[in-house]
Amino acid sequence: MRSYFSFVKSRFFSNKLGVIGFVVIFFLVFVAVFADFIANDKPILCIVNGKLYFPVFYDKVNYSSASFKIMPIVPYSPYKMDFSSKLLPPFSKHLLGTDDLGRDVLARIIHGTRVSITVGIVAMGTAFVIGVILGLLAGYYGGIVDIIISKLIEVVMTFPTLFLILTILAFLPPNIYNIMFVIGLTGWTGVARLVRAETFKVMSSDFVKISKVMGAPDIYIMFRHVLINAINPAVVSLVFGVAGAILVESSLSFLGLGVQPPMPSWGNILLTGSQYIDYAWWLALFPGVAIFITVTSLNLLGEALRDAMDPRVVIESA
């Protein structure tokens, strides 16, 4: 008898597009974590006066006299301005060109990955926790608890979300923490609805009834029996939610309400691009491509996960 997890795993890995999505997301997370090592104007490693320094960007060391140094693949900092090389086109000294302040676009996009991935994961993680807890409570206790939580879901769902986010962000200082907080606070309804519906289904099954009769505490039944059987659709919606959160963050940064310069984010690079659209097309083109790749990969991953988790779907290994 194979476990459900190995069943899902083998089905997932027979879906080529899903695996591609997974690999790309893995790569993007890697880029986000190691952005400082990939794009930086300081060497990764250097030897000055016979002493080894690693990683250099944490130490204040004069590496110009280094006898040996390894530079990052993209030897530019996302913050370093250089007015002698403003708005240079791509494929010159700078692979993706420079912006209006002479900063390397590729370095800014690489460091922007960090913002997008962080916002996507933290915001949707928050939403996921809120959604799972509320959905579980509503489905488990039913009755008045369910009515109150369902009403709350309805209210938050009918909010004109972008209006609400804009309103909150206009009054809070626009920084990455507030963005994650706001997206998380408005994005949990989908997860809550799915968990609630699944919990209702599980609640009528015999193993839950028996656990109750045997006197297991509510919290134990909730997490050990109910949640584990009700979480699948929520996990799939979490993956799509991360893609949605990345798009919202980019929109907000594009409107100037998101991540503030000089911190790079795909949305605020695009905003600069929109101001120079008539003669610096590369500033607008490349961040959009980065967003497209990320969102497509997440959507592919989500679809593959959904198909793999649903035993009714026949997977064609094409």
Added chain:
Amino acid sequence: MLWYVIKRTILIIPTFIGITLVIFLVVHLAPGDPIRGMIGEMSSKLSPEAYELFKKTYGLDKPILERYIVWLGNFLTFNFGNSFQYGKGVGELILDRLPVTITINIFANLIVLIFGVTIGVLAGIYRGKLFDKVSSVVLFGLYSLFEPWVALMLILVFSINLGIFPIGGFTSINFDQMNFFEKVADVMNHIALPVIVLSYAGIAFVAKIVRTSVIEVSNQEYVKFARALGVDEKTIRRHYILRNSLIPVITIFSTVLPSLIAGSVIIEKIFSLPGIGQLFYSAVFSRDYPVVMGLSAISALLTLISLLIADLLYAVVDPRIRYE
């Protein structure tokens, strides 16, 4: 049925109060001073007495719950208050801006409906065939594109390089001297790109749902039975599959309509269209409470009403659904 309509309509009230109360609290408890925002640079010269007078004039001196109740009462009598920023009535401001937003949204919705349904039905009927495969890939790609980016790329190609469409705005400078047909052509020319940007993701969304629905209906017993009886394929498609598979389109429009209005904030900013989205955007920045509140409340009310209409339409279209 009538009882259901009444019950659902009454249930809108607590939801509406919940939504507006939350927005009201967010707007009024947040830091930032609307009076100083209104007066701008001169605010440091404002005497404490004048400040208090301003507060009193705009009703900002009362406790917050009282202010909410006053606001709600006024809203129900279509009195949305006066804008701090423009000094005009909020209702009047919204009516001024409404035609632009409505025009682009009507065209965008029509395009979504026509293309989304057509592509979805064809892909569902010819599933697994070339058309289905190609359209699936294209639509999947469209769905992942970032709207502001698409808008900028369209401007770059069609406005800057080819010069086919204007770069922004709703009408040309010499609009007033044009005759009727020139006016229509001028507006169409201006809204072509914004409408494309507003509709492409919707097309992908609708097509996907219609395709799934067509496939689901095609597998129903009654379709198989009709085929076994020898009903010809054309009749099966038109009367058995098509009609039933279009039911989900109703739900889509109940959610797409409100989101299109909120979605025009970004589009209107990029194409500098003087619509509701731009009004909201500028109101949020200048802490123009009455405008922010009025637009949020109207938008929430529209959402609730369209959800209700969608539910009722379901019953009209699908006789299997009965409301007790």
